[in-house]
Every structure is written in C-alpha cells, then in structure tokens.
Amino acid sequence: MGLTSSHWGVYEFVVKEGRVSALQPFSEDSDPSPIGHSIIDLLDDKTRISAPVVRQSWLENGPGTSPDKRGCERFVQVNWEEAEKLVATELERVIKTKGNRAIYAGSYGWASAGRFHHAQSQVHRFLNSIGGYTRSNNTYSFAAAEVIVPHILGSNLMDLLTLQTSWQSVCKHTDLMLAFGGLPLFNSQISNGGTGAHIQKTAVLAAASAGLRIVNLSPRRSDIKNDIEEQWIKVRPNTDVAFILGMAHTLLAEKLYDAAFLDRFTVGSEQLFDYLLGRKDGTPKTATWAADITGIGASTIQALAREMVKKRTMISVNWSLTRQQHGEQPFWAAIALAAMLGQMGTPGGGVAFGYTVTNYLGNNVKKMPYGSLPQGKNAVSDFIPVARISDMLLNPGQKFHYDGGEYIYPDIDLIYWAGGNPFHHHQDLGRMRKAWQKPSTVIVNDWCWNALARHADIVLPCTTTLERQDIGMNPRDPYVISMDKAIDAVGEARDDFHIFASIARRMGAENRFTEGRTAEEWQRWIWEQSSKKAAKLNVEMPDYESFRRAGFYKSPDLGEDRIFLSEFFSDPENFALGTPSGKIELFSKTVDSFGYDDCPGHPTWLAPNEWLGAQQKDFQLHLVSNQPRTKLHSQLDNGKLSQSIKIKGHEPIELNPYDAKARGITDGDLVRVFNHRGACICGAYVTEDVMRGVVIISTGSWYDPEEPTNTNSMCKHGNPNVLSPDIGTSKLAQGPAAHSCLVDVELYKGPPLVITAFEPPQILKK
Numbered sequence: 001m002g003l004t005s006s007h008w009g010v011y012e013f014v015v016k017e018g019r020v021s022a023l024q025p026f027s028e029d030s031d032p033s034p035i036g037h038s039i040i041d042l043l044d045d046k047t048r049i050s051a052p053v054v055r056q057s058w059l060e061n062g063p064g065t066s067p068d069k070r071g072c073e074r075f076v077q078v079n080w081e082e083a084e085k086l087v088a089t090e091l092e093r094v095i096k097t098k099g100n101r102a103i104y105a106g107s108y109g110w111a112s113a114g115r116f117h118h119a120q121s122q123v124h125r126f127l128n129s130i131g132g133y134t135r136s137n138n139t140y141s142f143a144a145a146e147v148i149v150p151h152i153l154g155s156n157l158m159d160l161l162t163l164q165t166s167w168q169s170v171c172k173h174t175d176l177m178l179a180f181g182g183l184p185l186f187n188s189q190i191s192n193g194g195t196g197a198h199i200q201k202t203a204v205l206a207a208a209s210a211g212l213r214i215v216n217l218s219p220r221r222s223d224i225k226n227d228i229e230e231q232w233i234k235v236r237p238n239t240d241v242a243f244i245l246g247m248a249h250t251l252l253a254e255k256l257y258d259a260a261f262l263d264r265f266t267v268g269s270e271q272l273f274d275y276l277l278g279r280k281d282g283t284p285k286t287a288t289w290a291a292d293i294t295g296i297g298a299s300t301i302q303a304l305a306r307e308m309v310k311k312r313t314m315i316s317v318n319w320s321l322t323r324q325q326h327g328e329q330p331f332w333a334a335i336a337l338a339a340m341l342g343q344m345g346t347p348g349g350g351v352a353f354g355y356t357v358t359n360y361l362g363n364n365v366k367k368m369p370y371g372s373l374p375q376g377k378n379a380v381s382d383f384i385p386v387a388r389i390s391d392m393l394l395n396p397g398q399k400f401h402y403d404g405g406e407y408i409y410p411d412i413d414l415i416y417w418a419g420g421n422p423f424h425h426h427q428d429l430g431r432m433r434k435a436w437q438k439p440s441t442v443i444v445n446d447w448c449w450n451a452l453a454r455h456a457d458i459v460l461p462c463t464t465t466l467e468r469q470d471i472g473m474n475p476r477d478p479y480v481i482s483m484d485k486a487i488d489a490v491g492e493a494r495d496d497f498h499i500f501a502s503i504a505r506r507m508g509a510e511n512r513f514t515e516g517r518t519a520e521e522w523q524r525w526i527w528e529q530s531s532k533k534a535a536k537l538n539v540e541m542p543d544y545e546s547f548r549r550a551g552f553y554k555s556p557d558l559g560e561d562r563i564f565l566s567e568f569f570s571d572p573e574n575f576a577l578g579t580p581s582g583k584i585e586l587f588s589k590t591v592d593s594f595g596y597d598d599c600p601g602h603p604t605w606l607a608p609n610e611w612l613g614a615q616q617k618d619f620q621l622h623l624v625s626n627q628p629r630t631k632l633h634s635q636l637d638n639g640k641l642s643q644s645i646k647i648k649g650h651e652p653i654e655l656n657p658y659d660a661k662a663r664g665i666t667d668g669d670l671v672r673v674f675n676h677r678g679a680c681i682c683g684a685y686v687t688e689d690v691m692r693g694v695v696i697i698s699t700g701s702w703y704d705p706e707e708p709t710n711t712n713s714m715c716k717h718g719n720p721n722v723l724s725p726d727i728g729t730s731k732l733a734q735g736p737a738a739h740s741c742l743v744d745v746e747l748y749k750g751p752p753l754v755i756t757a758f759e760p761p762q763i764l765k766k
Contacts, residue, residue: 002484003551004465005113005194005472007632008035010479010552013466013486019043020466020486028479028554031198033189035631038639039464043490047448047638047758049461050491052083056764058457063090064440070455071433072708074762080492080502087458088506090441091130094414100131101382102413104439106389108140110633111419113194114470114483116373116523119419119445119462119496124375126500127416129512132380134410136389137402140425142319143386143735144327145353147403148599151588152335153565154578157353160564162476164352165314166364167203169561171210173348175311178304180240180334181318182218183230183356186629191359194472196479196552199363200356204228213311215304217243218318219624220654220696221689233304234691237622238324238611238740239294240317243301244333245605246290249276250305251340253286258342265572266339268587272602285605293605293613308341316352320626325608325740326598327729333603336586344584345569347561360476364558366537368475371529373522376512382410385734389426390726393435401731404594415442418462418496423451423703424634427738428726429719430678433711445496449760450634451703461493468495471523473530480553495519591732598730608740610725612693619675619742621659621695625720628698637702638758647683649755651701651718655745659693660686663745670748672714673697675741678722680715681748695745704757716753 001012003026010026020040025032042048053075057066066073078086094102105127111119127133138146142157149157170177188200201224208214208228215231216222217240222230235243251257252273262269278284287298287305294301307313315338321330335351343349355362384392385402388409396411426432436442436455444456453459467489472481489495494502497519504513517525524544531541539556547553567575576582580590592601607613612622627633630642645652648670655665665671667686672679673695682697690696697720704717715722724741728734 002486003481004483004486005481006036006465007110007113007192007194008033008189009198010194010196010472010481011036015486018487026196029197031201033198034641035189035636038631038636038641039466042448042636042639043464043466043487046760048490049447049449049453049459050493051077051461052080052492053077053459053763054083054086055457058441063093067437067439068709070436070442070457071451074764075459076764076766078766080494083458083460084502084506087443088503090414092507095131098411098413101134101380101410103127103133103416104392104412104414105133105416106136106386106420106422107416107418108136108386108420108422108425110192110635112465112470113472113474114465115370115473115526116519117465117468117470117495117497118373121373121375122496122500123416123418123445124378125373126504126513128376128378129504129509130507132378133416134380134382134384134412135378136386137383138386138733138735140386140736142322144322144729144733145319145331147733147735148328148332151579151591152332152585161353161361162367163562163564164362165348165350165564166562167199167207167362168364169348169563170212170314170362171203171207172561173312174207174212174314176307176313177212177214177316178217178308178313179214179222179316179318179355180217180330181321181354182216182220183214183222183224184318184626185222185224185356187627188356188359190632191474191477193474193477194481195359195474195477196481196554198359200359203362204356219622219691219694220626233296233300236293236295236612237624237694238608239613240321241329241333241603242290242293242605243296244330244337245276245285245603246287246298246301247305247308248337248340249285250287250302251309252276256306256309257340261342262339265344265569266584266586267581268585268602271587272336275602275604312346312349313341313343314349314352316355319354319357320739322729323736323739325727325729325737326606327735327737328599328732329603329606335584336603339584339586345563345566347563350564352564360474363476364562365476365478366539366555366558368530368539368555369533369537370473370475371526371533373526384409385728387426387736388728388734389422390428390432390435393438400734401596402734403732404590412438413440415439417443417452418445421450421452421634423455424700424721426726427721427724427736428677429703429722430712431726445499447493448638454761460499461491462499463489463493463495467493469520469523471526478555478557480547480555482548482551594732596731599732610740610742617742619744621693621743621745623673623720623723623741623743624694624696625699625724625738625741626696628700631700634700634702637700642700647685650681650683651697652685653682653718653745654685654687654690654696656690656692656694657686657688659695659745660684664747665745671745672748673723673743673745675723675743677725678712678714680718680720680722681753682718695743702757704755706753717755717757
C-alpha cells in the first residue's frame, strides 16, 4: 500500500500482481470523492498511449504537411530516439527561422497534482532553457475576475482566495448567505494542486444547522437541496449584475446603506450612486428596472435588500459568473453591494468568491509558501489572454486590447502542449479546429488518446501519477502527501522530466534544464526549500526522510477564524490596499481611463449578445455549461463513473419539463442541441431542478465529430463547446464567455450514432 494525490483527493492504492487493484479512501478524508477510482481500468486500456507516434503525412513529408488531416489521419509508431530527434530538429528549425516567439505553449494546467511532475511547469522550464515561448495569461476558470479584482481590491485574486472568510466564521456569525450562482457542492470535490480532506459538505451542513439561511440565486437548484432548506430564486442567466444593482438602488433610495463605511474604506461611491440613480443615462437602476431584466419581481429584490441590512450577510459570487460576456461586472457589483452594507471586515459578513466552487475556499488553514520547480526566465515577452488561442492563430499580426494595453498577436508556427486539453477548455470548437491548422507542427505529451492527442503531429507518451514518485503539495491545503510509485510505466511511457531532459540533451541545453539534478534530487530540493520558507513562519516541517516514511504531513491550523482582509478593515491607513487610492475602488479612475465601451469605470449592467432577454433571438434556450460531477473537466471521461451517467452513451442535457414537453421530448430521449456555431447530440434528463428557458450540459465529454474531416461537424458525444461563443468577456480581460450562449433543442431523428471518442487512431508500426 502507498499514497497517491490527485486534484480530486488522496487515496491509498492497493497493488496486486503488478496492477493497481483498488484505491481506498485516505484515512484523514471523511468525504472522499468517487472520481479517483475511474483511473484503475484506464491505466492500460485501449485509450492509453503506449509509444511515441507521428502523424503519417507529417512524418513522410515534413512540417506543415496536410494540417487539415489533424484529428483524422493515422499515426506511425517510432522509437524514442527518433521521436526526440524529430522534436529537437523541429524546435531548432522554428527558433532559427521564426524565433522563439513562434512557439506557443499555453499548456493549461490540471495535469498532475504532484509538485514536481507538474506538466505545465516542466514544459515551460524546458522551453525557457532553449530561449522561451509565447505564453498565456490568466485562467479559463475566472479570467475576468483575475483582471478586474486587482483594480478594485489591489491584490492578486489567487492570493485573495486564500484570505476568504472561513466557514468557521460563517457558521458562528452569518445569518444570511446570498449565493449568486448557487452552491455547486459537487465542484468541491476538486482543488487545484490536490486536496487531503474534503471540507465543503460538512461546512455547509454545519452552517445550515447553526441557522444560516441560504438564498440560491441561480438558474439551477443547488445539489445540496436534500440536505438543507434553501430559497431558490430563479434568476435568468447573465443577469446577476442587474439583480445586484436593483438591491443597491433600494439601499440607496431608502437610505439603508452605511455611509460611514463607504467614506472610510472606499472611493467612488459618488460615481456609482450617480449611475444607480440614472443621472447620466436617464435610467435609474430600480428594483422594477432589475425585475424586467432578471425575471424576478421587484418586491422580491427589495425585500432581500432590506433583509440583508437587518442580518449578518455574506454575499458569495460563483466563479462561473465571470465566464459570460462582461464577466468582469458580477464580482465588481458584488463587492460594491457588500461595501454598501458596511459588513465587510466583520465576522461572517461581507463578500466571498465562490463557496463550494473548490475544496480549499473557506478553509481555515495557514497558506504555506511551499517551494516549486523553478521555471526559469522566459526571454519572450509575447503573450495572449488564455482564451484567445483561436484569435491568435487566425489573426497573426493583429492588435488586441488587454487590461489597458494594446498588443500584437504573434505568428505561431509550433504548438507544444503538456497538461490540459484545449479541445475541452476552449469555446467554438469548429472555429478552433480551423485555427489549429495554422501551425506547421503540434507536439503533445499525453497519456491517453483524447482529442488533443488526436489533433497533434507528434505524440509523446507520458506517465500517470501512479507510475512515478512525487510530492503532493498544495499551499492552500494543509495536507502534504508523499506520492509513491505504484506500478512501472505502461508501455514506453516516460515522465515529462525524462522526456524534456532527453530533448534538451540533443539541443545542448540539458544542464540548463536539469541543473544536474535527477527527479528524486529535485523533489528533495523542493522539500528543503519549502522547509526553509515554512521556518520563517515559525512552522517546523519534518526532514525529508521522515516525511517519506510517514507518508504525509499536515501543516498547523490557522488558529483564529479568518476574516477577509481583516487587517485592512481594522486599520486602513497602515494596511492600505494596493489600489491607487489604497481603498476599495467602487469607481476606478484607471479602468475608466482605458475608455473601454464594454467595461466602464464602475459596476455596470451591460446586456450580452446572447441572453433570454434579447428582443430578437434565433434560439430560445440559454445554455449553461457547468462543471461535471463525475470527472475533472474532461479527465477520466472514459472512466466508469463518467460513463455511468451517460444516456445511451451521450452526455446528459438537463431541461425543464415545460421546455421538454413543448418540444416533444421525454426523459431519456436523444436530442440534437444546436445553434449557428454547431450542434451536438445529448441524452435528455428532464428535471424541475433547472428553470424554464435554460438547459445545462456539463463540460468534459471528449470531442467526437461525426465527420472528422469537417471542422463544423456535429459532436456525437455531447461536447457543449461546439456551441459556445469564442468571444472575450471585454477588452479589459478577454476572458472566456462560454455562458452567454443561446441554443435550441429538438428530438434527434437521424441514423444510429456510434460513439468513437474513446477509439484510438490507427497506428502503423515501422
């Protein structure tokens, strides 16, 4: 037996006759996730990439050959020596002819939870050792908030998330929680970087038992409905800002806001109030105004505003609210509303960014400054906002705006991807497939034949966490795990460090990449660096050997209950925020100076292109593509747990009985979901848990086009990103706007469909 760590939890593995036979719950975890068990059968099944391969026409005729065949052409198996030579030679060609800026390595994360064998860190360190690469900024999770929040609160959002008011404080002091976007408890199975013990369900139930009243403002009922009583207010998707502004206007008009708090801790209330009163645009943002937009009665909006004043209130905004057109606005509006209440800085009051969205939010642990694999210095300054991949590939040389600056899309000739999967994360996959034909070469390190690997030119097989030793070390989680190697690598798979060290050797950069250390020596180095940093916080970590013998280490508890930005609220002069004013900026002169028509200088209601309130719309249903509960993004979609909820092999689509009946759809039917961007086939799940006019398809079904040679082909499997728009949230953040999406649904009446997403491509052996 040994331990392994993953983004969805820690498990004790059991090995029999050289195979992993079971994953048992970690002894410290009272609410383990079932996701992890799916990997057991996938370690050596047909989807496993077991040897290096090269797309046939690329191998025969060189870089740039038939890029339109990516995703549908067969591969040729090669040995590692030839694969390393091909990769090294191609990197050298691109660097010599076009420069390092022609290499793109977005390599979005969520690969290994191990601190060393983190694929994104490995590929970035490798590319920096040979001159650099074009990078990406921010995350698909909440890019809009990552860019806007520093203008409001003066700190990096990821840092602020670890300072969020703890559940302990909520349980003791909060009377009312407004959960914009709901409390998606199944999301809390996950924590980037790994998690030792799942706390969110216990915390929610404890808070409810202590008397917390939860109001779910969302188009979907929370998945905790059977455990607690919640008030469900069915807000139209993308209209949360209007709802918040309607409440803010009520506080202003009825003089219920805290003027003293605003004066001491904020700037910009005058400009915000002018907007609420409609002094410039002639439209007061009254509750009646908000009712027309949100579909919620004005009396409900007003009553909730008045209740907030009388009770200790926590306003929670889900990360998903940022993934819409103008996604910068919900977080800004929520912060402004919390400031008007004057409860920020009080135990259990104020604002929070997404309770239950991920497991570490609201935990009461000390953030540890653990070490990590140094990535080196990137000599290339070019970057793109993370969700602008297709724009970059389709428009080299074109200008784009981002956070007050104007930049140029580089001319990319080579993509190197290790960790993550753009065919899951990105929007408008038909458009992306066209863009994906632009580079001469696509190189991928991966362990299974997902859509990314199938759309590559060179595929290098990498190991899974169960085939290597590592350290599961998340600065936001108290548990540090000694990840043991359970089994030998399957087939010819190698870990990313080995892969990159071998390629670096051929390029004369091995020492710059490895610094003369082995994988084991690097892990010891990371531990020692972490111990030194912890010592500065008066935390003594065990020595490396003792840690390995014990199997895990738990950092000390925080002690007192955490209150968001407590130092600032206790002494705003000596603990000023990092904003230009040192205060919370309800109006930002900086953002206003950018002159963006899609992101003004204060929280603003801006109607998206696609929403249920549009006067003219070709499609009648609003699609919400939420996170899945049976996998992490698209990882393990081919596993037993994910397959167990499929309907006739297709991803479920949740729709209200009214909308289903109007279309002649019954539970379990196959349906075609479509708009002008594309179509996919799903299985109907008819439920009262989703409001009228809204349908929900979880992300993560492996992309499976009916006609692989057709970039606009229907996805047989049910990937919602064939439908979602590939537009930026605004010029400020350029984040993903997947949730501003209208579709329609009809019974599928076509020929029987065979799911081929999990069938590996044809592979020829030399």
